[in-house]
Each structure stands twice: as C-alpha cells, then as structure tokens.
Amino acid sequence: MCFRVKHSTNRQKRVQLWVVVLLLVSLFFFTIPARATESDGFSAQAQEGQDLYQKLKTGKRPQSEKTYETPEQPTVYLTFDDGPSKLTSQVLDILDKENVKATFFALGEQAEAHPALVKRIVQDGHTLGNHSYNHVYKELYSDFQTFWDQIQRSEDVFASLADTRPQLVRAPGGTYTNFDAYYYYLMDQAGYTIVDWNVDSGDSKRVRVPASEIWQTIKGSPLEHEINILFHDGSGHESTVEVLPQVISYYKKLGYAFAPLTTQVKPKQFPVGKPKWSRNMSLAHFQDLLKETQQYALAHVQTDQDQKDAELHLAQQTAVAREETAQILSAQAAVPLQVHVAGGSSFTIEPAEYQLRANRIELPLRFLIEKMGGQIEWQAEKKKANAHFGVYDLEYDLSARSIRLYTLGNSVATYSLADMDLQDGKIIVPLRKTIDLLGGRITDTVIESDKREVSVALRPFYMFKENNSILKNSLFAMGG
Ligand SMILES: [Zn+2]
CATH class of the missing domain: 3.20.20.370 (Glycoside hydrolase/deacetylase)
Known part of the structure; x- marks a missing residue:
C-alpha cells in the first residue's frame, strides 16, 4: 500500500507524517537498547519492499489497476x-x-x-x-x-x-x-x-x-x-x-x-x-x-x-x-448484401439496412433476428433486448454492452460486445460476432465495390423465415 502514491496524495501525506512521527518515537525508545524488536512496522515495510523486489525479479509485472476507454468507432x-x-x-x-x-x-x-x-x-x-x-x-x-x-x-x-x-x-x-x-x-x-x-x-x-x-x-x-x-x-x-x-x-x-x-x-x-x-x-x-x-x-x-x-x-x-468517416462511407457505392445460408435459403439486405465499418458488416439486431426466424422484444427503459430462437435466448444489454446467452432458460455465457451501438433507436450489431454468438459461423465473405455476399452456416433447429423450414446441418455440435 505504501507504493500507491499517485492515487491518494492526501492519504500519502498523512502516511508520510506518521512515518516521520513513528521514526522519531522509535529512535527515542530504541536507540539505546538497539534493535530490541524485530517485529515492528519497519521490518514489515522492509519485508514488503523485499517481496516486491523478489516478485519483479521473476519477471512478472504486478496487475495494473488502471481503467481505459474503448472508442466506439474503430x-x-x-x-x-x-x-x-x-x-x-x-x-x-x-x-x-x-x-x-x-x-x-x-x-x-x-x-x-x-x-x-x-x-x-x-x-x-x-x-x-x-x-x-x-x-x-x-x-x-x-x-x-x-x-x-x-x-x-x-x-x-x-x-x-x-x-x-x-x-x-x-x-x-x-x-x-x-x-x-x-x-x-x-x-x-x-x-x-x-x-x-x-x-x-x-x-x-x-x-x-x-x-x-x-x-x-x-x-x-x-x-x-x-x-x-x-x-x-x-x-x-x-x-x-x-x-x-x-x-x-x-x-x-x-x-x-x-x-x-x-x-x-x-x-x-x-x-x-x-x-x-x-x-x-x-x-x-x-x-x-x-x-x-x-x-x-x-x-x-x-x-x-x-x-x-x-x-x-x-x-x-x-x-x-x-x-x-461517415461522409466517406455514405459516398461509397450502395450495394445490396446477399446472405446465403447453408442448406439453401438466402436473402438480401438492402443497402439502407446495413453498413460497412472497418470491413465489418453491421446491421440492426431486430432485422437480423427476424430474418433468422426469431423474435425480439425491446425494453426501452432498461436499454435491453431479448431475442428468442428455439432453445436459445439472448439478452442484449446495451448499457453494459454485453450479451447473455441462455439455453433452455439457463444462463450459459456472457459476452461483451464493445461494438454494440444505438443508432436512430436501433441496436446495431456486427454480423460476424452475432452469428458466432448464435452458434453459427460465417464461412465466406465477399466485399467488393460492386458485390457483397456472406455465407452462413448455422446449428440445427434454427428456423428461417424465407422458407420456413428447419435447417439441419451437422457443422456444429449442440452445446459446444
Ligand atoms: Zn526509435
């Protein structure tokens, strides 16, 4: 504790004052019966310094207590x-x-x-x-x-x-x-x-x-x-x-x-x-x-x-x-995005419905969930959204920028998603990360000036609105 000077100046000053007082008192009492006690505060402090010295000697850095801000935009x-x-x-x-x-x-x-x-x-x-x-x-x-x-x-x-x-x-x-x-x-x-x-x-x-x-x-x-x-x-x-x-x-x-x-x-x-x-x-x-x-x-x-x-x-x-950057992005050619899902279904996302940031496709969560046959509820006052898919439930917490995944009602994982964003009342999420969370995988991406396509493979039991059929493919084991 005596090393964290920059975090608490006033306390540090008080501590310093006490050290001086203790030093004077101890000099008075212990000068004549020299080194009378070994178990006083000084050897504890010296021990602490030695422990730190030894710890650093091993090449390990102490954990940092600092916090940082992650920018929303890449x-x-x-x-x-x-x-x-x-x-x-x-x-x-x-x-x-x-x-x-x-x-x-x-x-x-x-x-x-x-x-x-x-x-x-x-x-x-x-x-x-x-x-x-x-x-x-x-x-x-x-x-x-x-x-x-x-x-x-x-x-x-x-x-x-x-x-x-x-x-x-x-x-x-x-x-x-x-x-x-x-x-x-x-x-x-x-x-x-x-x-x-x-x-x-x-x-x-x-x-x-x-x-x-x-x-x-x-x-x-x-x-x-x-x-x-x-x-x-x-x-x-x-x-x-x-x-x-x-x-x-x-x-x-x-x-x-x-x-x-x-x-x-x-x-x-x-x-x-x-x-x-x-x-x-x-x-x-x-x-x-x-x-x-x-x-x-x-x-x-x-x-x-x-x-x-x-x-x-x-x-x-x-x-x-x-x-x-927003100006540059809007000036880029407006090209529809084709999504191909393993198993045959495919759908188109119009240019107004998605955006490209740092080679990442981002789109409204509701749109994605509904395209995939799920339902979504938005709790505005809590800044949360709940999505339901077969055995999965996802809870998006916009203020915490996290996603909690439930299987059959049991919380199984929490993911943080620094990239979640609220734009015009819509939750915007990155496609690839969200597909990952839903247990699927993007198997191919084409992003060119005149052509944009992604191929998606999903776990079984996802319903797709386009053909209303249950997709079964064995790419992903359940519960993995
Ligand atoms: Zn240099």
Missing part, C-alpha cells in the same frame, strides 16, 4: 518516432490537410535541434510523447537509472519548449527484450504510460525502405478495433512521408477514425521478455529508484482538471474524425 493511432527532423513539417502538413491527429514520440536531442517543430506538434493538437534523449540502446538499457535520467532530460526540454510534460513514453526499440519488470514497475510508479504498437509499418527495418514496401506491410496488417501504427519521422524516412496520404485514405475508407494517444487509451504493450542486456538490480538500488520515481510522481500529480481537459480533447478529435 480507431487508428498514427505514431511517429525519432523526430522531429526536417521531414516532420511535411508530416504535419499532411496530417493538417487530412484533419488527422497523431502522436509524436520525440527525442530530446532532436527537439533541441528543432524547437519550432516541437511547438507546432503541440499547437496543431497532436500528442507529444517521450522517446528518451539520444536513443542509444546501450546507455538506455544498461541500467534503469540511465533510462530514467534520459526521460527526465527530454522532459525538461519539452517543458521548456512547449510547456508540456509528456506522460506517454515509448521505449526506443520497443519494450520487448529491452524492458524488464523493474523498468515497467518504476515507470508506472512515476505515473508514465509505456506505449508499444500493434502494427509496425516496417519503415525502419533497414535504411530507405521503399514506400511500396511500407504500403504492402500496412495492407497486410490485421484490422483490429484499435490500431497503433509505428512510423518514423526521423531523417532518412522520406518514404514514410510519401506513403502517408495513401495510408490515411485506406483506413478512412474502412471506417476508421484517427485519434492522438492519451492516457485514456489502453496502451499496446509487449509482454516482458528475457532482457538481452545484462543488468544487475540490487535491492538497495531498487529501493533508491523506487524512492526517486515516487517522488517524481508526487511532484507531478496530474490534476483532475488536466485529466478532464485531456478527455474533452480526445472526444472532440474523435467527433470530427467520425463525421468525416
């Missing part, structure tokens, strides 16, 4: 590392033209060389993150103290140039095999958020990667709900500038919003790997570092107002991006 977080350089102004011009906000993990050394660009990054509404001072791995990963000193040094540069102390930190080279559990824990104690990525554009895997290769890498990357893409705006990355407009347009067409990273966004983090650096963390050194990082946290507590401002900022950015 979102891309563009990140640019190693700048600013003379290419950064071109990147900023493109982002400005496309009305996209991004994140720049800048180096302190580069910031000193390009002060005007640091100011512009912040003024343009992008997030400035800390990427150490000089990016030299051997220094950064030889000891946490050096890493920490570089983060502080860069932060002072950013504070003097743009009046901001970035809370987001990206480890040069990423955390995997560079960070150990001590690095993670100490940065966390200081209040920083460590951010890796889930899509590497590959723009830095060797010198001068051509734009076409970066493009192929991006196109081949999985379309997750939140995509954090690693790019570089350091010198020599002309290809990144070249490919950027194409990348932005690609994700916009797929229905993605763009947002700058904040502490509210769940950070992509690699698992802790075995460090490739030989380091020795002694208990005494760990305790010193812990003190230093916790003192930093106490001195730089983010106020509630700052937090609210940051949230408001993100909400505004996302709203703008969402509107733009």
Whole structure:
C-alpha cells in the first residue's frame, strides 16, 4: 500500500507524517537498547519492499489497476518516432490537410535541434510523447537509472519548449527484450504510460525502405478495433512521408477514425521478455529508484482538471474524425448484401439496412433476428433486448454492452460486445460476432465495390423465415 502514491496524495501525506512521527518515537525508545524488536512496522515495510523486489525479479509485472476507454468507432493511432527532423513539417502538413491527429514520440536531442517543430506538434493538437534523449540502446538499457535520467532530460526540454510534460513514453526499440519488470514497475510508479504498437509499418527495418514496401506491410496488417501504427519521422524516412496520404485514405475508407494517444487509451504493450542486456538490480538500488520515481510522481500529480481537459480533447478529435468517416462511407457505392445460408435459403439486405465499418458488416439486431426466424422484444427503459430462437435466448444489454446467452432458460455465457451501438433507436450489431454468438459461423465473405455476399452456416433447429423450414446441418455440435 505504501507504493500507491499517485492515487491518494492526501492519504500519502498523512502516511508520510506518521512515518516521520513513528521514526522519531522509535529512535527515542530504541536507540539505546538497539534493535530490541524485530517485529515492528519497519521490518514489515522492509519485508514488503523485499517481496516486491523478489516478485519483479521473476519477471512478472504486478496487475495494473488502471481503467481505459474503448472508442466506439474503430480507431487508428498514427505514431511517429525519432523526430522531429526536417521531414516532420511535411508530416504535419499532411496530417493538417487530412484533419488527422497523431502522436509524436520525440527525442530530446532532436527537439533541441528543432524547437519550432516541437511547438507546432503541440499547437496543431497532436500528442507529444517521450522517446528518451539520444536513443542509444546501450546507455538506455544498461541500467534503469540511465533510462530514467534520459526521460527526465527530454522532459525538461519539452517543458521548456512547449510547456508540456509528456506522460506517454515509448521505449526506443520497443519494450520487448529491452524492458524488464523493474523498468515497467518504476515507470508506472512515476505515473508514465509505456506505449508499444500493434502494427509496425516496417519503415525502419533497414535504411530507405521503399514506400511500396511500407504500403504492402500496412495492407497486410490485421484490422483490429484499435490500431497503433509505428512510423518514423526521423531523417532518412522520406518514404514514410510519401506513403502517408495513401495510408490515411485506406483506413478512412474502412471506417476508421484517427485519434492522438492519451492516457485514456489502453496502451499496446509487449509482454516482458528475457532482457538481452545484462543488468544487475540490487535491492538497495531498487529501493533508491523506487524512492526517486515516487517522488517524481508526487511532484507531478496530474490534476483532475488536466485529466478532464485531456478527455474533452480526445472526444472532440474523435467527433470530427467520425463525421468525416461517415461522409466517406455514405459516398461509397450502395450495394445490396446477399446472405446465403447453408442448406439453401438466402436473402438480401438492402443497402439502407446495413453498413460497412472497418470491413465489418453491421446491421440492426431486430432485422437480423427476424430474418433468422426469431423474435425480439425491446425494453426501452432498461436499454435491453431479448431475442428468442428455439432453445436459445439472448439478452442484449446495451448499457453494459454485453450479451447473455441462455439455453433452455439457463444462463450459459456472457459476452461483451464493445461494438454494440444505438443508432436512430436501433441496436446495431456486427454480423460476424452475432452469428458466432448464435452458434453459427460465417464461412465466406465477399466485399467488393460492386458485390457483397456472406455465407452462413448455422446449428440445427434454427428456423428461417424465407422458407420456413428447419435447417439441419451437422457443422456444429449442440452445446459446444
Ligand atoms: Zn526509435
């Protein structure tokens, strides 16, 4: 408990006061009959510190207590590392033209060389993150103290140039095999958020990667709900500038919003790997570092107002991006969607009845359930819907964004569905996920500019309205 300083400042101050009082009292009583008792509070505290030290030594990170916000719309977080350089102004011009906000993990050394660009990054509404001072791995990963000193040094540069102390930190080279559990824990104690990525554009895997290769890498990357893409705006990355407009347009067409990273966004983090650096963390050194990082946290507590401002900022950015994406989507060709069900039945969903977001087909729940021969009841005041299908009942809870599945009246599973949405009084759900929940499977999807088809296989006992027959196929075992 004594380590959670940043969550409870006042309590912490009280605890500190008590520690001082206890220390004085104990000095008075125990100085002469030295080390009279072993079972006092101090050895308990020391024990706690040792336990933590030993636990981190095994490479395990303590569970995080933080909560994050998942955006409703699929979102891309563009990140640019190693700048600013003379290419950064071109990147900023493109982002400005496309009305996209991004994140720049800048180096302190580069910031000193390009002060005007640091100011512009912040003024343009992008997030400035800390990427150490000089990016030299051997220094950064030889000891946490050096890493920490570089983060502080860069932060002072950013504070003097743009009046901001970035809370987001990206480890040069990423955390995997560079960070150990001590690095993670100490940065966390200081209040920083460590951010890796889930899509590497590959723009830095060797010198001068051509734009076409970066493009192929991006196109081949999985379309997750939140995509954090690693790019570089350091010198020599002309290809990144070249490919950027194409990348932005690609994700916009797929229905993605763009947002700058904040502490509210769940950070992509690699698992802790075995460090490739030989380091020795002694208990005494760990305790010193812990003190230093916790003192930093106490001195730089983010106020509630700052937090609210940051949230408001993100909400505004996302709203703008969402509107733009909606325009692009409505401009896309209106093509009916053909649904083929294994067993022969098929039906058409008119363009007005479904939407395409991030290559995902979404449609009103009622429409889908009724097409599949089920019934649905909507309880407006509870923001819940109940669907009935043969032996299955589904309860959709819009406020909790969850779906509870019942078989013969018994609750068998609860699924969370972050993608559920209420639009014009209709519950909109993703087709694939909902079919999965109903025990079926999408076996094939064709999404082209002039043709959209999905093939669905269902469990037995589903009734289809179109032919009113009971479909029996043995693809799925009951109760699986
Ligand atoms: Zn880097």
